[in-house]
Amino acid sequence: MESLPGINDLNQPSAGAGGDDEFHRLSIKQGSEWNIEVSPETKLTIKVISGIAEIFGTELAIGKEYNFRNYKFGVYAVEDVELEWRCPELTGETLSISPNSTAKSVYNLHFALEKMRSSSFDGPRVMIVGETSSGRTALSRTLCSYGIKFKSYQPMYVNLDPQQAIFSPPGCLTATPISDILDVQCSTWGQSMTSGATPLHSKQPVVKNFGLERLSENKRLYLDVVEQLATSVNGRLMNDSLVRRSGLVIDIPAISDLDEDYNDLEYFTKQFKVNVVVLVGISDSQKVDAIAKKLGSLVGSRMVNLPRISGSVKPEDAFKRSLQRGAIREYFYGTPDTVLSPYAVGVGFEDVTVYRPKNVFEDTQDAQEAATHLLPVAVNPSNLQHALVAISYADRKATPEVIQKAPILGFGLITEVNDKRNKLRILLPVPGALPNKSMILTSYRYLE
Amino acid sequence: ASGSVTGPTQKNIQSRNWYLQDSQWISFKDEEIVSTTFSLSTDG
Ligand SMILES: Nc1ncnc2c1ncn2[C@@H]1O[C@H](COP(=O)(O)OP(=O)(O)OP(=O)(O)O)[C@@H](O)[C@H]1O
Ligand SMILES: [Mg+2]
Structure with a gap:
């Protein structure tokens, strides 16, 4: 038979064919990456047979099955990798595998940070600056993973982008x-602390609620919340010499969401005493120069300019929303590996006190009051149905000023508002009565 | 172990913790997070 291109392939046993729910073999050459998008409707299982494979800098264990849903990520081959994968929605012919063009730069950056860690008690405080979808979070995650991989450091990851939910529901810093x-x-990135055992170590974040979706809805409030977070971070660094030596990786909002004069960058730099700035995917040299000029007196020459991180893609808004929804679900219900049991309580309207942050586009009339001033919220279905609320450490009688500065206990989800019986149902992450505390309404809704 | 097996009667009922206050978090030591290798549905 003539060997027409493609024909012979079809006759081969269906290695890598896919489109079914069988395991398929895949080899990835050293230095290449398999870039993957898994939709919410399906599940991808991966099992490494041999070689060193990493996802965002974290090495996969040989022989362990990993499951992925609703996720965009890359499997990078540090060495030649043989793996098995299974997913009804992927077919072997359409897998995207290509050389990773930035892995080397990321590695070099990591070693530069490692040098700073080994030569000072005050480690690197890295701020990652870049355009939207340039791979800032992917880079942050890889730097954190590498930071713990080779030596027993404890870098602190700081998320200043409330639209992404990392160790928390969305809307948080x-x-x-x-x-x-x-x-x-x-x-x-993993679990925050639970009441019991989890397969991997849980992490202990400090969480500040911003609660709005976009920074522009209340920039002054946002900057205030950044300052609250920085105060705690700096306090921890004073107390914890290992974290201080390991340093900070600060993932900030996309540069297009910040002010054009780079005052926000300067503010973050001062708040967190940033000493390394990494630019990601900023190709406009005028911009680079302007940022260098703005931050030069604070960070000196410690500025690195990287291209877009290899493999990063611009996700649809719908995908970002689905990640936010997923993070809310995960906060209450956990993951398949760590199933959590939330607790539903019924309370009367008179048992809750709810405030909300100002939104400068909607609350235009009372502009004379401070932008950070919280406003009272009437308890009714249109305000609260399906709403995610932050539960403050401040009690119900506290003034709005106190509540705005108070730490948060966690989040509740208002699943039902019955205005005939004046009753609410609230899902709590922790069993017990509703804490007698003030709540702050967020912009996030979740329909179970 | 296939990850998503949720047994009908899970003996370890757990939930999220409330977050620490800032002052507690500032002095928290991550070494206090105990190793939690308990047997889910793994062998052993
Ligand atoms: N190597 C990769 N392979 C496949 N997808 C990737 C890879 N790296 C990043 N992504 C995906 O590309 C998208 C953008 O990456 P990332 O979130 O790191 O960028 P970002 O600059 O932080 O974006 P944002 O502006 O939304 O915060 C994300 O959906 C991420 O999961
Ligand atoms: Mg990001």
Whole structure:
């Protein structure tokens, strides 16, 4: 038979064919990466047979099955990798495997940070600056993973982008010491603390609620929340010499969401005493120069310019929303590996006190009051149905000023608002009565 | 172990913890997070 291109392939046993729910073999050459998108409707299972494979810098164990849903990520081959995969929605012919063009630069950056860690008690405080979808979070995650892989450091990951949910529901700013391996299966990077045992070490974040979706809805409030987070981070660094030496990896919002004069960058730099700036995917040299000029007196020459991180893609808004929803679900219900039991309580309307942050586009009339001032919220279905609320440490009688500065206990989900019986049902992450505390309404809704 | 097996009667019922107050978090030591290799549905 003539060997027409493609024909012979079809006759081969269906290695790598896919489109079914069987295991298929795949080899990835050293230095290449398999770039993957798994939709919410399906599940991809991967099992490494041999070689060193990494996902965002975290090495996969040989022979262990990892499961992925609703996730975009890359499997990078540090050495030649043989693996098995199974997914009804993927077919072998359409797998995207290509050389990773930035892995080497990321590695070099990691070693430069490692040098700083070994030569000072005050480690690197790295701020990652870049355009939207340039791979800032992927880079942050890889730097954190590498930071714990070779030596027993504990870098702290700081998330200043409330649209992404990492170790928390969306709408938050968080800081989390990375003291143990991250969960490669989770877009949230892993679990925050639970009441029991989890397969991997849980992480202990400090969580600040911003609660709005976009920074522009209340920039002054956002900057205030950043300052609250920085105060805690700096306090921890004073107390914890290992984290101080290991340093910070600060993942900030996309540069297009910040002010054009780079005052926000300067603010973050001062708040967190940034001493290394990494630019990602900023090709406009005028921009690079302007940022260097703005931050030069604070960070000196410690500025690195990287291209877009290899493999990063611009996700659809719908995908970002599905990650946010997934993070809310995970906060209450956990993951397949760590199933959590939330607790539903019924309370009367009179048992809750709810405030909300101002939204400058909607609350235009009372502009004379401070932008950070919280406003009272009437308890009714249109305000609260399906709403995610932050539960403050401040009690119900506290003034709005106190509540706005108070730490948060966690989140509740208002699943039902019955205005005939004046009753609410609230899902709590922790069993017990509803804490007698103030709540702050977020912009996030979740329909179970 | 296939990850998503949720037994009908899970003996370890657990839930998320409330977050620490900032002052507690500042002095928290991550070494206190105990190793939690308990047997889910793994062998052993
Ligand atoms: N190597 C990779 N292979 C496949 N997908 C990837 C890879 N690296 C990153 N991604 C995906 O590309 C998208 C953008 O990457 P990432 O979130 O790291 O960028 P970002 O700059 O932080 O974006 P944002 O502006 O949304 O915060 C994400 O959905 C991420 O999961
Ligand atoms: Mg990001």
